[in-house]
Amino acid sequence: MTKLLEVNNLSISFTQYVQGLNRHDSKVITDLTIDVNENEIVAVLGSSGSGKSLLAHSILGILPYNSHVTGEIKYKGEVLTQELKEKLRGKEICLIPQSVNFLDPLMKVSQQAIGECEDDKEREEKKIRQREVFSKYGLDESVDDLYPFELSGGMARKVLLSTALLGDPNLLIADEPTPGLDKQSVEETISDIKNLKEQDKGVLLITHEINVALKTADRIAVFYSGHVIEINTAENFKDADNVLHPYTKALINSLPRNGFKLTEGVQPLDDVIGCPYYENCPVRMDKCEKNKPKLINHNGVMIRCFNYEEVNDES
Amino acid sequence: MNLEANNISFSYTKKKPILKDISLSLKNNEIIGLIGDSGSGKSTLCKILSGHISNYSGEVTIDNQKIPDKNFYPVQLIFQHPEKTMNPKWKMEKVLSESWTPTQELKDTFGLKDTWLTRWPNELSGGELQRFSILRALNPKTKFIIADEISTMLDAVTQVQIWEALINHCKANNIGILAVSHDEELLEVICDEIIHFNKINNI
Numbered sequence: 001m002t003k004l005l006e007v008n009n010l011s012i013s014f015t016q017y018v019q020g021l022n023r024h025d026s027k028v029i030t031d032l033t034i035d036v037n038e039n040e041i042v043a044v045l046g047s048s049g050s051g052k053s054l055l056a057h058s059i060l061g062i063l064p065y066n067s068h069v070t071g072e073i074k075y076k077g078e079v080l081t082q083e084l085k086e087k088l089r090g091k092e093i094c095l096i097p098q099s100v101n102f103l104d105p106l107m108k109v110s111q112q113a114i115g116e117c118e119d120d121k122e123r124e125e126k127k128i129r130q131r132e133v134f135s136k137y138g139l140d141e142s143v144d145d146l147y148p149f150e151l152s153g154g155m156a157r158k159v160l161l162s163t164a165l166l167g168d169p170n171l172l173i174a175d176e177p178t179p180g181l182d183k184q185s186v187e188e189t190i191s192d193i194k195n196l197k198e199q200d201k202g203v204l205l206i207t208h209e210i211n212v213a214l215k216t217a218d219r220i221a222v223f224y225s226g227h228v229i230e231i232n233t234a235e236n237f238k239d240a241d242n243v244l245h246p247y248t249k250a251l252i253n254s255l256p257r258n259g260f261k262l263t264e265g266v267q268p269l270d271d272v273i274g275c276p277y278y279e280n281c282p283v284r285m286d287k288c289e290k291n292k293p294k295l296i297n298h299n300g301v302m303i304r305c306f307n308y309e310e311v312n313d314e315s
Numbered sequence: 316m317n318l319e320a321n322n323i324s325f326s327y328t329k330k331k332p333i334l335k336d337i338s339l340s341l342k343n344n345e346i347i348g349l350i351g352d353s354g355s356g357k358s359t360l361c362k363i364l365s366g367h368i369s370n371y372s373g374e375v376t377i378d379n380q381k382i383p384d385k386n387f388y389p390v391q392l393i394f395q396h397p398e399k400t401m402n403p404k405w406k407m408e409k410v411l412s413e414s415w416t417p418t419q420e421l422k423d424t425f426g427l428k429d430t431w432l433t434r435w436p437n438e439l440s441g442g443e444l445q446r447f448s449i450l451r452a453l454n455p456k457t458k459f460i461i462a463d464e465i466s467t468m469l470d471a472v473t474q475v476q477i478w479e480a481l482i483n484h485c486k487a488n489n490i491g492i493l494a495v496s497h498d499e500e501l502l503e504v505i506c507d508e509i510i511h512f513n514k515i516n517n518i
Contacts, residue, residue, distance in 0.1 A: 046470065047440065047441075047442055047469065047470030047472070047473055150327075151354075152353055152354035153353065153358075153395070154353020155353065155354045157353075179467045179468055181353055182352040182353045182497050183497065183499070184352070185353065186497075208468070208470045208471075247472075251470065251471050251472055254471040254474065254475040255471050255500075256498070256500040256501045256503065256504040257500050260475055260478075260505075262476060262479050263472050263475070263476075264426070264476070265426075266426055266428070266443065266473075269430070269431075269434075
């Protein structure tokens with residue numbers, strides 16, 4: 001199995017002007033490590049505002065100018081430079097953007113899906129393919145000539161999805177492809193993502209919907225306040241007893257079908273010195289407040305928690 | 316108290332009507348779930364019920380009375396994307412107090428931290444902003460809440476927190492909720508009754 005995508009110790013921060021000429025650095029992603037193999041779907045699961053989309057944007061090199069990135073991103077073993085990112089994106093690496101605001105408001109949706117063409121022949125071929133993909137998602141011919149503001153939220157999302165799939169990518173980065181879609185379209189999206197995997201391609205699925213992650217992914221990485229706190233197999237996510245981190249357990253128990261259990265507490269706004277889950281953790285220790293645990297391998301599961309580090313030390 | 320929609324019809328373009336003869340009734344002590352396909356017009360119906368769209372045919376009443384469009388509108392809509400409903404150039408304190416000043420106790424129930432009040436909307440996450448937009452809608456004059464996919468963008472833990480707080484408050488103050496979502500599992504847990512949109516829309 002070849003590693004399609006490797007992200008090592010990625011950190012992203014933003015410089016903002018707060019008042020006058022005072023600048024403030026806010027760190028949004030800290031020490032993120034994740035990899036995607038060929039023929040594999042890896043889901044990144046985290047709440048909104050935890051910085052998941054920035055991971056996608058940094059892989060494609062579309063972060064805003066005031067961002068500061070450290071760490072390393074590799075595609076097929078080669079370090080992704082800005083130049084290489086620009087060459088690969090839209091062809092080998094495709095993105096399904098999260099927000100429907102990514103559509104051009106002044107362009108008919110079918111034209112956006114087709115994109116740039118060199119000549120009329122290519123345009124015709126792409127037009128046929130665009131029609132196929134659109135009708136697969138239940139967008140009939142009247143939709144082709146609509147502008148984005150005339151679409152409903154779900155329809156716009158289907159357009160974004162079709163646009164990415166038209167590119168025939170090797171690595172698909174799907175940034176929240178499913179919220180706001182009805183059940184049937186979610187199933188359709190899931191099966192499309194799985195199809196890509198069958199064709200030996202890799203998918204990085206960024207989502208906050210645990211159900212979608214469970215149904216599609218091989219491995220799931222849990223994101224909390226800019227940190228990856230656990231990477232476990234999707235199989236283990238079916239039961240709160242099989243996952244390690246207390247936040248992951250809370251997440252699984254809070255699903256409607258698992259009892260809708262209430263867990264108090266919100267994510268810290270800024271980067272903290274200690275463990276990001278310290279404030280809300282039921283099994284916290286004194287050292288968690290001032291020291292940040294590292295992401296370690298505990299019996300094949302990647303986990304960021306001192307409780308498991310100790311077990312490792314003893315054994 | 317009873318919120319009623321009678322024979323609502325609406326179309327954005329002349330060619331294609333989107334809502335036809337929809338009737339719906341919601342009591343102020345119940346939570347009704349509304350489920351349906353994307354693009355079928357659920358959000359349009361929500362906007363009509365909460366007075367954001369006025370050129371529809373049919374009528375929306377509370378206890379058989381037409382709702383006056385002056386003063387505070389007793390049916391409040393909470394949207395899916397809180398960041399789109401707030402003035403980006405207002406700090407959160409102003410955003411919240413535009414509607415009313417909630418008690419400290421209520422702020423605590425919704426997990427609203429004081430440090431958030433001095434931030435701009437773009438400095439908070441979706442879950443945090445959604446707490447503000449819910450609390451903002453819970454003005455004492457509010458009798459009905461239309462919750463249009465309010466937890467779709469949130470993680471499961473935040474989803475529980477927000478619904479717990481909202482439902483507890485509404486039960487205690489006799490506020491009815493219409494909860495729109497695609498998540499049938501969620502609606503089964505929180506609602507007294509689930510309505511399928513396709514069945515009430517006569518298109």
